[in-house]
Amino acid sequence: MSHAPERGGPARERRPVDVLIAEDSKIQARMLIRRLEEAGHTVRWGENGKLALDLLRERRPDIIVSDIEMPEMTGYEFCKTVKTDATFRTIPFILLSTLSDPIDIIRGLDAGADNYVTKPYEPSYLLGRIDALLATPLEADDQAAATTLEVTLAGQKFRVKAGRQQVLNLLVSTFENAVAKNQELVVANQELSVARDGLQKSNDELSTANAEISRINAHMVRDLKAAAKVQRSLLPADDIAIQGTSIAWRYVPCQSLAGDFLNVFPLDDEHAGLFVVDVSGHGVPSSLMAVTVGRFLTPKVSDQSLLVRQGADGRVAIARPAEVATQLNRLFQADEFSGLYFTLLYGVLHLPSGRFDYCSGGHPALVRLPAGGADVEFHATESFPIAFVPDVEYEQKTLQLAPGDRLFLYSDGVPEAMDRDRNPYGDEAMAACIAARRDGPIDAEVTGLLEAVEQWCQPNGPLDDVSILGLEWRP
Numbered sequence: 001m002s003h004a005p006e007r008g009g010p011a012r013e014r015r016p017v018d019v020l021i022a023e024d025s026k027i028q029a030r031m032l033i034r035r036l037e038e039a040g041h042t043v044r045w046g047e048n049g050k051l052a053l054d055l056l057r058e059r060r061p062d063i064i065v066s067d068i069e070m071p072e073m074t075g076y077e078f079c080k081t082v083k084t085d086a087t088f089r090t091i092p093f094i095l096l097s098t099l100s101d102p103i104d105i106i107r108g109l110d111a112g113a114d115n116y117v118t119k120p121y122e123p124s125y126l127l128g129r130i131d132a133l134l135a136t137p138l139e140a141d142d143q144a145a146a147t148t149l150e151v152t153l154a155g156q157k158f159r160v161k162a163g164r165q166q167v168l169n170l171l172v173s174t175f176e177n178a179v180a181k182n183q184e185l186v187v188a189n190q191e192l193s194v195a196r197d198g199l200q201k202s203n204d205e206l207s208t209a210n211a212e213i214s215r216i217n218a219h220m221v222r223d224l225k226a227a228a229k230v231q232r233s234l235l236p237a238d239d240i241a242i243q244g245t246s247i248a249w250r251y252v253p254c255q256s257l258a259g260d261f262l263n264v265f266p267l268d269d270e271h272a273g274l275f276v277v278d279v280s281g282h283g284v285p286s287s288l289m290a291v292t293v294g295r296f297l298t299p300k301v302s303d304q305s306l307l308v309r310q311g312a313d314g315r316v317a318i319a320r321p322a323e324v325a326t327q328l329n330r331l332f333q334a335d336e337f338s339g340l341y342f343t344l345l346y347g348v349l350h351l352p353s354g355r356f357d358y359c360s361g362g363h364p365a366l367v368r369l370p371a372g373g374a375d376v377e378f379h380a381t382e383s384f385p386i387a388f389v390p391d392v393e394y395e396q397k398t399l400q401l402a403p404g405d406r407l408f409l410y411s412d413g414v415p416e417a418m419d420r421d422r423n424p425y426g427d428e429a430m431a432a433c434i435a436a437r438r439d440g441p442i443d444a445e446v447t448g449l450l451e452a453v454e455q456w457c458q459p460n461g462p463l464d465d466v467s468i469l470g471l472e473w474r475p
Contacts, residue, residue, distance in 0.1 A: 017061075048071055080110075244475045
């Protein structure tokens with residue numbers, strides 16, 4: 001997960017409009033809906049282009065905002081369908097994507113898009129683009145008079161049919177992105193020039209500075225190695241054993257320090273707790289927040305532990321997972337931690353009965369592999385990440401396990417792992433990998449899933465932390 005700097009001008013009064021969005025990521029869709037509704041707009045949401053098209057036909061919106069990479073119907077296909085329909089072609093259409101290759105922009109123009117916003121983006125920037133498009137409405141005559149242009153780019157020829165206003169709108173959005181990147185480059189060059197001039201003043205100063213940098217760097221390397229050892233010491237033991245269960249886990253940071261964190265432990269003689277945490281961003285700030293969260297998720301009775309407390313009768317009282325998530329959200333708010341937030345899946349297993357109570361804070365779905373050959377189950381929960389929105393009461397859910405059932409908790413580094421063509425590994429591949437190894441030990445199943453993800457990401461390897469925690473219940 002990442003946190004982008006703010007773009008765009010100050011907030012101002014906006015005319016409320018009807019916005020239709022197409023976005024397959026539930027978390028990103030909920031965040032976008034929240035920002036648009038705060039701006040006074042009415043929002044409808046389809047999880048892919050096909051569902052959004054159904055909503056479009058129910059009621060004409062004022063503007064459409066669509067992701068590009070979606071199942072069933074991509075953003076390009078959705079846009080082309082809208083723009084080739086005389087009833088809807090004048091509706092402004094904004095494409096959202098992490099892609100920024102010029103060929104992708106040409107594809108957007110070919111599909112009829114009016115604007116192109118590159119992820120990650122700040123809500124104020126997107127709202128500004130919406131305002132700009134609504135201020136220059138598309139005319140049906142312009143669309144009807146669209147001419148076919150032949151464009152050669154990177155050795156490929158494209159025949160694009162587009163109206164003048166649509167070409168201008170997309171050109172402006174592309175130019176804005178280019179200007180922003182150019183401004184970043186200018187600032188970087190200015191800083192480099194100042195640093196170079198300062199270094200050229202004295203060779204002695206340069207030597208001294210290099211020596212100091214080497215000393216500080218060596219100290220930082222030692223500190224980072226020590227911090228990584230501390231972080232790993234908080235993970236479960238390799239030979240972790242909890243009565244009535246088989247447990248396996250794998251934890252692979254993409255850097256020396258990780259924003260992921262996982263653990264499994266006995267809470268008392270009859271209960272075990274397990275969780276996976278994924279902090280936004282990477283590096284030292286994210287890893288420090290992960291360790292800080294871990295301090296509150298300890299099974300030892302203390303003033304800091306949110307999981308267990310000493311009851312009035314002297315017995316240990318176990319907190320409900322929903323209560324744990326709600327308390328964490330009150331303790332950690334993004335403004336107090338430089339914009340960081342985290343997702344969480346925490347559950348409590350009653351060892352004698354197999355009752356599993358759990359709660360999710362914006363985390364990927366819990367996976368259950370039933371014993372006896374049934375299909376892999378994904379149990380998703382729609383919820384905000386922890387520390388993203390204040391005053392949230394989180395929902396608790398329950399699964400009744402049968403003997404031999406397996407549970408898998410994981411970070412988004414598994415389904416969102418990208419291959420060389422930027423295709424995500426996805427839930428279907430993950431389910432197939434888990435099901436294929438159901439007859440073997442759970443350790444082999446978890447190891448096989450990690451190896452499949454790493455193979456998918458060749459040649460560069462995973463670009464995000466990968467955490468996998470598996471548990472089999474056999475009373």
